[in-house]
Amino acid sequence: HGSSNTQANKLTGQEVAKHNNAEDCWVIIHGRAYDVTEFLPEHPGGPKIILKYAGKDGTEQYEPIHPPDTLDKYLDKSKHLGEVDMNTVEKEEKEEDPEEIERQERIQRMPILEQCYNLMDFEAVARRVMKKTAWAYYSSGADDEMTMRENHSAFHKIWFRPRILQDVENIDTSTTMLGSKVSIPFYVTATALGKLGNPEGEVVLTRGARKHNVIQMIPTLASCSFDEIVDAKEGDQVQWLQLYVNKNRDITKRIVEHAESRGCKGLFITVDAPQLGRREKDMRSKFSDVGSNVQDTGGDNVDRSQGAARAISSFIDPALSWKDIPWFKSITKMPIILKGVQRVEDVIRAVSVGCDGVVLSNHGGRQLDFARSGVEVLAEVMPELRRLGLQDKIEVYIDGGIRRATDIIKALCLGAKGVGIGRPFLFAMSAYGLPGVDRAMQLLKDEMEMNMRLIGCNTIDQLGPEFVDTRGLSMHSTGVPSDTLALDAYDPLAGPREKAR
Numbered sequence: 001h002g003s004s005n006t007q008a009n010k011l012t013g014q015e016v017a018k019h020n021n022a023e024d025c026w027v028i029i030h031g032r033a034y035d036v037t038e039f040l041p042e043h044p045g046g047p048k049i050i051l052k053y054a055g056k057d058g059t060e061q062y063e064p065i066h067p068p069d070t071l072d073k074y075l076d077k078s079k080h081l082g083e084v085d086m087n088t089v090e091k092e093e094k095e096e097d098p099e100e101i102e103r104q105e106r107i108q109r110m111p112i113l114e115q116c117y118n119l120m121d122f123e124a125v126a127r128r129v130m131k132k133t134a135w136a137y138y139s140s141g142a143d144d145e146m147t148m149r150e151n152h153s154a155f156h157k158i159w160f161r162p163r164i165l166q167d168v169e170n171i172d173t174s175t176t177m178l179g180s181k182v183s184i185p186f187y188v189t190a191t192a193l194g195k196l197g198n199p200e201g202e203v204v205l206t207r208g209a210r211k212h213n214v215i216q217m218i219p220t221l222a223s224c225s226f227d228e229i230v231d232a233k234e235g236d237q238v239q240w241l242q243l244y245v246n247k248n249r250d251i252t253k254r255i256v257e258h259a260e261s262r263g264c265k266g267l268f269i270t271v272d273a274p275q276l277g278r279r280e281k282d283m284r285s286k287f288s289d290v291g292s293n294v295q296d297t298g299g300d301n302v303d304r305s306q307g308a309a310r311a312i313s314s315f316i317d318p319a320l321s322w323k324d325i326p327w328f329k330s331i332t333k334m335p336i337i338l339k340g341v342q343r344v345e346d347v348i349r350a351v352s353v354g355c356d357g358v359v360l361s362n363h364g365g366r367q368l369d370f371a372r373s374g375v376e377v378l379a380e381v382m383p384e385l386r387r388l389g390l391q392d393k394i395e396v397y398i399d400g401g402i403r404r405a406t407d408i409i410k411a412l413c414l415g416a417k418g419v420g421i422g423r424p425f426l427f428a429m430s431a432y433g434l435p436g437v438d439r440a441m442q443l444l445k446d447e448m449e450m451n452m453r454l455i456g457c458n459t460i461d462q463l464g465p466e467f468v469d470t471r472g473l474s475m476h477s478t479g480v481p482s483d484t485l486a487l488d489a490y491d492p493l494a495g496p497r498e499k500a501r
């Protein structure tokens with residue numbers, strides 16, 4: 001390309017535009033040109049999406065779904081062609097997309113933040129204002145989405161047995177998780193592709209977590225790089241790492257060692273996703289433009305037309321097994337927690353191989369449909385651990401469907417050390433940015449204090465199984481038909497609705 005360099009040795013748009021096909025493909029990302037011809041068949045998101053930008057500027061598509069170090073990490077330096085004089089690059093005429101125009105109108109009519117009174121409200125707003133593909137990726141569950149909905153409704157089958165006259169003037173919701181003090185027993189669990197919801201991505205959650213003194217679990221498949229998310233923390237703020245285990249264990253070892261050196265206080269190995277589930281909403285939205293945190297060049301037979309989840313996950317090792325746990329223990333001093341345990345036998349096995357914790361989770365209903373809710377599994381696990389005298393050998397967490405502080409309290413009564421919350425913070429961030437995340441966390445804190453008071457407990461260690469009635473928990477059918485007479489008479493709350501059109 002040397003001959004065509006113009007002023008200040010920059011490439012011109014015209015020069016780049018000549019390399020516009022599968023045999024010879026250059027693209028511009030953030031003002032620099034790259035020769036991706038040989039990389040095309042290896043792109044985890046498939047070659048098609050790159051070819052759409054062959055000879056052109058692909059930054060806008062690229063940005064939300066690739067951590068900033070992607071090109072340095074995965075494209076040989078010889079293919080980095082240098083700066084482009086962006087004044088010489090033809091601006092694409094953007095067609096007016098009617099869907100996007102409508103979305104912008106909905107954003108204009110968004111309820112103000114103070115109209116959101118609970119976590120569901122953020123979700124209702126996010127649904128209206130997010131880009132369709134982004135909403136589809138975040139909100140989708142596996143298959144018929146039975147487990148996804150069960151996660152939330154499982155909490156409706158647990159009822160309280162509050163106690164009275166306890167002097168509940170002072171309430172303290174603080175506790176510890178894996179030895180770290182937190183102000184309230186929830187953590188921000190790992191969720192992928194944060195920049196789909198907010199241009200700044202996961203660091204927004206880092207800031208929210210800091211403000212409220214809660215722990216953030218950093219996802220392997222974040223939009224921001226791992227280091228950006230760690231750099232965004234302050235002081236003694238605590239972060240954990242969620243790990244997808246790569247077929248190439250050298251890569252995994254590097255990730256784990258780096259996380260430990262950067263101060264991560266827990267290694268959460270995802271064990272419920274040897275292959276990512278089938279999320280049809282995501283697939284339907286034809287999310288072909290993906291490739292977050294690409295860890296593998298695997299040009300094998302990955303089907304790349306199946307939505308964001310499939311496209312970003314081809315590196316995950318389905319051969320991961322119990323035999324690997326000693327190896328993890330040999331490469332890190334971080335506590336090891338298995339994320340995605342779904343039966344009591346596996347909790348006991350996790351104790352016996354020396355794990356420090358488990359997260360009873362079905363991955364937000366995004367993996368095996370008809371997996372039971374974390375809270376139902378919890379109710380099965382804790383009595384058995386107590387019977388075996390193992391209850392203090394391991395910290396038990398749950399995630400999935402938690403939308404209210406009463407859900408958190410129910411889980412803690414049943415013996416959970418804490419709960420993970422994922423989508424609600426993503427939706428708060430997508431709709432309202434950091435102020436949304438801040439408000440969502442504050443709402444949970446306020447609900448928590450009030451409800452602790454109302455069941456008659458001042459501190460977290462007072463919560464126990466005697467405060468809940470779980471007899472309905474194993475019923476997977478709806479016990480009570482809807483009261484249609486009452487429905488006619490009932491005035492629903494005015495939610496965060498849009499103003500009249």
Ligand code: PYR
Pocket residue numbers: 192221276309313363366
């Ligand atoms: C998910 O989409 O559920 C991932 O964990 C990547």
